[in-house]
Amino acid sequence: MKVLIVSDTHGRDEKLEEAVMQEAPFDMLIHCGDVEGREFFIEALAECPCCIVAGNNDFFADLPREQEIEIAGRRILITHGHYYGVSMDVYGVLEEARSRNCEVVMFGHTHRPMVLERGGMLAVNPGSLAFPRQEGRKPSYAVLDTGRGDKFEVTIKYLKR
Numbered sequence: 759m760k761v762l763i764v765s766d767t768h769g770r771d772e773k774l775e776e777a778v779m780q781e782a783p784f785d786m787l788i789h790c791g792d793v794e795g796r797e798f799f800i801e802a803l804a805e806c807p808c809c810i811v812a813g814n815n816d817f818f819a820d821l822p823r824e825q826e827i828e829i830a831g832r833r834i835l836i837t838h839g840h841y842y843g844v845s846m847d848v849y850g851v852l853e854e855a856r857s858r859n860c861e862v863v864m865f866g867h868t869h870r871p872m873v874l875e876r877g878g879m880l881a882v883n884p885g886s887l888a889f890p891r892q893e894g895r896k897p898s899y900a901v902l903d904t905g906r907g908d909k910f911e912v913t914i915k916y917l918k919r
Contacts, residue, residue, distance in 0.1 A: 765866025791838030
């Protein structure tokens with residue numbers, strides 16, 4: 759199974775479209791928040807099951823604050839991350855996922871890509887397609903591949919500016 763993971767698109771559809779075209783076909787799209795009213799467009803663009811949560815800029819969206827899903831038998835917490843202080847440290851979001859018996863947590867908010875394994879927990883932040891903040895400031899997203907046994911392989915990818 760191939761999963762496209764994005765976050766913090768902030769209504770900038772052109773970068774999202776580029777990532778979708780670059781990675782198609784994929785089986786699922788996960789958006790970790792800050793869609794700014796574009797959730798229906800994202801679902802239509804993806805043409806596959808989508809999991810979209812609300813970010814701190816999704817004021818009037820009818821999106822869930824977070825979701826727990828299962829992929830390849832592993833429980834995953836999807837959240838934007840701002841309720842857990844991810845701008846300072848990932849400890850809070852890791853502990854929240856652990857308390858819910860999740861093995862993976864996916865979040866955004868920082869606009870910085872990251873894949874981290876800590877204490878048996880996998881944390882994934884795809885960064886931002888619209889306003890990247892990491893060194894080099896390239897728009898980023900993540901791809902999860904479950905094709906190799908029960909181990910998740912997550913790769914951070916970048917768009918050409």
